[in-house]
Amino acid sequence: MRKIVSQLFISLDGVVEDPHIWHFPYFDDEMGVAVDAVIGRADTLLLGRRTYDSFAGAWPEREAAGGEDAPFAKVIGDARKIVVSRRPLTFTWRNSEQHQGDLLDAVRALKNEPDGSRIAISGSVSLVRQLLAAGLLDELNLLVHPIAVRKGMRLFDEAETPTPLKLLSSATFATGVLDLVYAPAGEAGEGGYEEAKAHLPHSDR
Known part of the structure; x- marks a missing residue:
């Protein structure tokens, strides 16, 4: 079964909206490696329409320009790009297609394809939320920036039930x-202060 991995730039206060405004000062070689490990190594990208429009408006030109970012632009240009949108779309960027039918059914079919390569999601917050809620997202990679943006859409909206996660790795x-x-x-864990107090530091002073 294929794995679906999402990668998001996120601020310290949980904002994921318009990262191009606040995240570039933190983009260095280490982050470049992290992005390549998720997005650059996937042969299929699953994208919301807004993220796709942003990518399609920039990366083909960067590839054609032949600058230092052209190799990465070619990688994502060569990848299969599946765009989630409720309205019909016309594509000019190669290897782009619109998902057909029910979103969750389409994602399940993608995961069950015999090819074991990774499916990556970049940005596309609404899509990430839906797949998390449906149990179809395998990994959530958050690149947490040390800045409080203090306005804009956050990754997790308000809901009646929590979304428990387990940490796989950190750097x-x-x-x-x-x-x-x-x-x-x-399931979220259970417990209260009575269970927690046993782990408080003890002192003979």
Whole structure:
């Protein structure tokens, strides 16, 4: 079964909206490696329409320009790009297609394809939320920037039930960015102060 991995730039206060406004000062070689490990190594990208429009408006030109970012632009240009949208779309960027039918059914079919390569999601917050809620997202990679943006859409909206996660790996970049990889954790744990107090530090003083 194919694995679906999402990668998001996120601020310390949980904002994921318009990262191009606040995240570039933190983009260094370490973050470049992290992005390549998720997005650059996937042969299929699953994208919301807004993220796709942003990518399609920039990466083909960067590839054609032949600058230092052209190799990465070619990689994502060569990848299969499946775009989630409720309205019909016309594509000019190669290897782009619109998903057909029910979203969750389409994602399940993708995961069950015989090819074992990774499916990556970049940005596309609404899509990430839906797949998390349906139990179809295998990994959530958050690149947490040391800045409080203080306005804009946050990754998790208000809901009646929590979304428990388990930490798979973590790394700290020289810029202060945290590279955190989570997976769904099933049910939230139980417990209260009576259970927690046994773990408080004890002193004979």
